[in-house]
Amino acid sequence: MTSTEPQATPPARRRGRRPAGEDTRSALLAAAGEVFVEQGYDGATVRAIATRAGVDAAMVNHWFGGKEGLFAKAVLQLPFDPQQTVAALLAGDRADLAERIVRTFLTIWDTNEGGRFTALVRSMTSHDAAAQALRNFFQHMIFERIIGQLGIDQSDLRASLCASQLLGLGLVRYVLRFEPLASSDVDTVVAAIAPTLQRYLTEPIAPAAG
Template identity: 55%
Template sequence: MSTPRSTPPRRRGRRPAGDDTRAALLDAARSVFAEHGYDRATVRAIAHRAGVDAAMVNHWFGGKQGLFAQAILHVPFDYRDLPALVTADGPDHVGENIVRTFVTLWDGAGGEVFVGLVRSVTTHEQALAVLKETLVNGIIGEVALIAAADRAELRAALCATQLVGLGMMRYVVGLEPVASAEVEQLVATIGPTLQRYLTGEPGPPG
């Protein structure tokens, strides 16, 4: 009987400077930026979590700013397709479709990019710009233009308050039962509010 070959021991210590290092840094950065925001996150902490030398941050991303741009400022889905997607069923279903799409996409992305953005908006202008351009203007603003008969800007802003608040409670604060609620439960409870904002009477003319 032949002797089975022994499994080579797993390499311990820091990762080599390859593509796996870049991926490890991005994963670690999303976690650290989500926990601490841009200002309080350090290159050393990110590199330590990734199991690499801190010099690799400069090597792959040119520093903390470049790493933040790649890990957090690149939204992990193509938001340009979303307005057409959530309005495909007609104006009577946009509220529920927005909530379903918002939660499903951010749940699938782990929520860390959203948390990193929110924790950084007060200290990092680009984080604020990305949140406004992608969520408020790029998605909700376009949906309001398609679905609403008037006051699209007001309607989009009202919807944004609901969605950012939902994201804060689910991903940043972890407030129960919102944090662990099923997607369809959130659709059923929050969708009607967004529907009213978009196609109902949002308030007196301003």
Template identity: 45%
Template sequence: MTEHTAPRRRGRPRGGTDSRERILAAAVDEFGEQGYDGSTVRSIAGRAGVDSALVHHYFGTKADLFAEAVGIPLRPDIDVPGIVAGPRDEVGERLVRYVLEAFERPEVRRRGVMLIRTALGSRVTSPLLAGFLARELIGRIAKLLAVPDAELRATLVASQIAGLIVTRYVLALGPLAAADIGDLVHRVGPTVQRYLFD
């Protein structure tokens, strides 16, 4: 008599009622110890004592899980490819506008400023955030540019945007903090555009 394995049941992977919280706690520990690039969904699942499918069920991708674990208020991995794929002569201004308009939302500004301040002063959070940005922002822009120095160009863009965020929202330096978004887009956008395409 031939043995037959039971068919796999469809639906949510099995896990305890506290599985989501255990996964999130495991992710914080794993990201803290291994960094963004060194952590995997499988290693986080193992630390939480659940199947990898349950991690995907609750959080989606590693980037989704990281964003929730450290409280990232923006998702450049989701939003930026569409911005870069638009009309080429407007990409710089669209990127600047995207970031500034997002940070004008109180919930984004509050969490974003807290994350930046923490990252700048923490040996744990700083490489985590850098790894996330390198993979999910800079790497994605570089792939879309498809030129030999694409990574340098994308990193220059990130430096410009990060400097703008820190100066306007973290340090809140006078005229820049008070400036109109449209004016900043008009002034900073061409610099980002030049980094990308000139």
């Protein structure tokens, strides 16, 4: 209530360009990654992301053209090269192939980079681009290529079976957090899931009276 002094506005950040050095764009990307993981595409609001990044919501439009563009840059990008990953997975003994796959994805999924997958899974039921990205990744980029290299029948069916188990695992472990699977260590999960994948990859799966 001190009337004579007009200088009572240091806390509120003033308008105009910031004093350089602070990177609004990457702050938004980081905040978007977190919020999309926690809330999914629909649940995450542009305002919440901007608040967490400490900037105005209009910056999302300025830097990314809108919410959709931010999602594409923050979530819809692969954290690694799928072709190279597939090659690395196929490099070892085929008896351990499924184990390597499960371990690889659990490891990725547990890192910060793997948060993208959680964000995708959380968004897939409401956001078409997320669902399409998941299908394209798991089914076409990973499992069809692996199974194609194995030279075995019913490659498409096998790919969607593998995708169903791996997506179900990600869903239960990272999104719905069913216990004890959500807290089990990697070795336990690998021991449990890998034989399933190994069977989907290489063993007969036809119905009895095909």
